[in-house]
Amino acid sequence: MAKLHVSTTVNGEPLEFLCEPHDTMLDALRNQLALTGSKEGCASGDCGACSITLDDRLVCSCLMLAAEAEGHEIRTIEGMARGGRLHPLQEKFLEQAALQCGICTSGMLVASEALLAKNPDPSEEEVRFWLAGNLCRCTGYDKIVRAVLETATEMREAAQ
Amino acid sequence: MTDIRYVAPQTLDEAIGAYAAAGSAARILAGGTDLLVQMRSGAVKPGLIVDIKKVRELTAVEEISGGGFRIGAAVPGAVLAEHPRFRQTWPGVLEAVNLIGSTQVQGRASAGGNLCNASPAGAIVTVQGPDGRRELKVEDVPAGPGRTNLKPGEILVSFTLPPRPPGSSDAYLRMIPRTEMDIAVVGCGVSLTLKDGVCTHARVGLGAVAPTALLVEPAAQALIGSRLDDTALTAAANACRAACRPIDDKRGTIAYRTQIAGVLLKRTTNIAAERAQGK
Numbered sequence: 001m002a003k004l005h006v007s008t009t010v011n012g013e014p015l016e017f018l019c020e021p022h023d024t025m026l027d028a029l030r031n032q033l034a035l036t037g038s039k040e041g042c043a044s045g046d047c048g049a050c051s052i053t054l055d056d057r058l059v060c061s062c063l064m065l066a067a068e069a070e071g072h073e074i075r076t077i078e079g080m081a082r083g084g085r086l087h088p089l090q091e092k093f094l095e096q097a098a099l100q101c102g103i104c105t106s107g108m109l110v111a112s113e114a115l116l117a118k119n120p121d122p123s124e125e126e127v128r129f130w131l132a133g134n135l136c137r138c139t140g141y142d143k144i145v146r147a148v149l150e151t152a153t154e155m156r157e158a159a160q
Numbered sequence: 161m162t163d164i165r166y167v168a169p170q171t172l173d174e175a176i177g178a179y180a181a182a183g184s185a186a187r188i189l190a191g192g193t194d195l196l197v198q199m200r201s202g203a204v205k206p207g208l209i210v211d212i213k214k215v216r217e218l219t220a221v222e223e224i225s226g227g228g229f230r231i232g233a234a235v236p237g238a239v240l241a242e243h244p245r246f247r248q249t250w251p252g253v254l255e256a257v258n259l260i261g262s263t264q265v266q267g268r269a270s271a272g273g274n275l276c277n278a279s280p281a282g283a284i285v286t287v288q289g290p291d292g293r294r295e296l297k298v299e300d301v302p303a304g305p306g307r308t309n310l311k312p313g314e315i316l317v318s319f320t321l322p323p324r325p326p327g328s329s330d331a332y333l334r335m336i337p338r339t340e341m342d343i344a345v346v347g348c349g350v351s352l353t354l355k356d357g358v359c360t361h362a363r364v365g366l367g368a369v370a371p372t373a374l375l376v377e378p379a380a381q382a383l384i385g386s387r388l389d390d391t392a393l394t395a396a397a398n399a400c401r402a403a404c405r406p407i408d409d410k411r412g413t414i415a416y417r418t419q420i421a422g423v424l425l426k427r428t429t430n431i432a433a434e435r436a437q438g439k
């Protein structure tokens with residue numbers, strides 16, 4: 001079976017890779033592109049550990065075929081820190097200890113960044129609703145939700 | 161590894177050609193939120209995957225003359241939610257679509273790939289296959305759990321929602337055991353038109369209480385001509401309960417689902433009525 005050739009953009013960089021037609025985007029990121037920040041928790045769309053953005057829209061990379069990346073823009077957790085500086089969400093997660101084992105963390109961060117891009121001033125309910133597809137077995141969510149809300153406040157203040 | 165091919169044609173004709181030629185081993189890929197899960201579990205082993213998202217007609221939301229909408233079958237829920245006017249005209253349809261899955265799933269999952277909620281909007285579905293185009297009522301598409309009335313090689317192209325007279329609105333509620341991310345025990349959609357406080361038109365749909373979504377005509381009749389008072393609501397709720405043919409499972413017993421169907425009818429009707437009156 002001939003492999004498929006895919007040209008795409010990952011974290012702003014044009015990239016090409018080969019994949020099997022049934023490979024998911026998560027497979028391609030982790031196995032072909034050595035971007036192992038996105039995690040596989042369930043492979044069925046339930047846990048959100050594999051969250052990425054596809055043309056700025058939050059999706060599960062386990063529910064997307066690698067071949068579908070052709071001509072589109074992908075962003076992953078590896079693109080979140082810019083110029084060697086952590087994103088404010090990443091800083092806040094560390095400061096607030098909003099992670100324990102870390103399996104859910106990259107998905108939580110990518111999803112939270114997508115939320116703040118769309119809604120810079122979310123209520124607690126909006127944060128919880130948006131992150132309902134990101135499961136965490138460790139933290140009990142409270143610290144995560146608080147970290148997102150505090151980052152949102154600080155980013156709004158910084159933007160003024 | 162079995163051989164799988166992947167194609168992403170630019171036109172509907174090419175998509176149908178490839179899909180029909182590959183026969184029963186071919187699968188359409190819209191959002192993939194059902195298909196990829198089925199492939200991963202080994203339940204489905206497609207020989208050909210036809211990705212339809214490069215076909216413009218399938219991914220566009222268009223307003224049609226008179227204020228109706230044509231929604232491409234592969235439009236994800238999140239895209240529909242961002243349309244500036246769709247939410248005002250068809251809030252209940254949007255509610256039903258947006259209840260599917262998480263934010264991530266909404267970024268991909270389409271109403272075309274789903275088509276099993278109880279939306280009572282009176283939508284017309286356009287399908288196209290090797291023998292050309294035809295239109296179906298949305299309620300005639302599902303044939304049972306996991307089966308549709310599409311012919312071999314036919315692709316669902318779009319949903320058309322008609323223009324609405326003034327005083328119209330809709331609502332959709334579902335009852336789930338968890339607060340988020342679960343499968344409905346009962347879903348209820350109500351679309352109605354009010355004139356001077358009197359209901360002049362109504363459609364009532366129920367989901368998850370029978371093998372396919374039900375349109376409950378007797379419930380609609382109980383609402384039409386009334387001012388949506390307690391007597392009318394109770395009669396409509398009873399009609400819904402009478403129409404239920406649910407299953408018993410871990411999410412709910414037959415008695416529970418039947419009871420809830422009536423309760424949801426009343427709540428959903430009240431929300432639709434408030435919206436129709438601009439409250």
Ligand SMILES: Cc1cc2nc3c(=O)[nH]c(=O)nc-3n(C[C@H](O)[C@H](O)[C@H](O)COP(=O)(O)OP(=O)(O)OC[C@H]3O[C@@H](n4cnc5c(N)ncnc54)[C@H](O)[C@@H]3O)c2cc1C
Nearest residue numbers: 045188190191192193194195233261269270273274315316
């Ligand atoms: C975490 C998670 C939560 C979910 N929650 C819900 C929920 O709450 N409620 C619910 O109802 N569903 C839920 N689902 C299931 C799924 O998201 C929905 O059924 C969704 O609407 C499917 O749309 P899709 O575009 O992803 O379909 P796909 O997976 O692309 O397609 C589904 C099926 O339809 C066929 N198909 C798709 N488009 C067409 C077309 N245009 N013409 C002909 N055939 C077509 C495909 O070949 C495939 O067999 C959930 C799924 C996940 C992963």
Ligand code: FES
Nearest residue numbers: 041042043048062
């Ligand atoms: S691995 Fe993709 S959602 Fe769990």
Ligand code: FES
Nearest residue numbers: 100104136137138
């Ligand atoms: S920190 Fe362990 S799953 Fe969230």
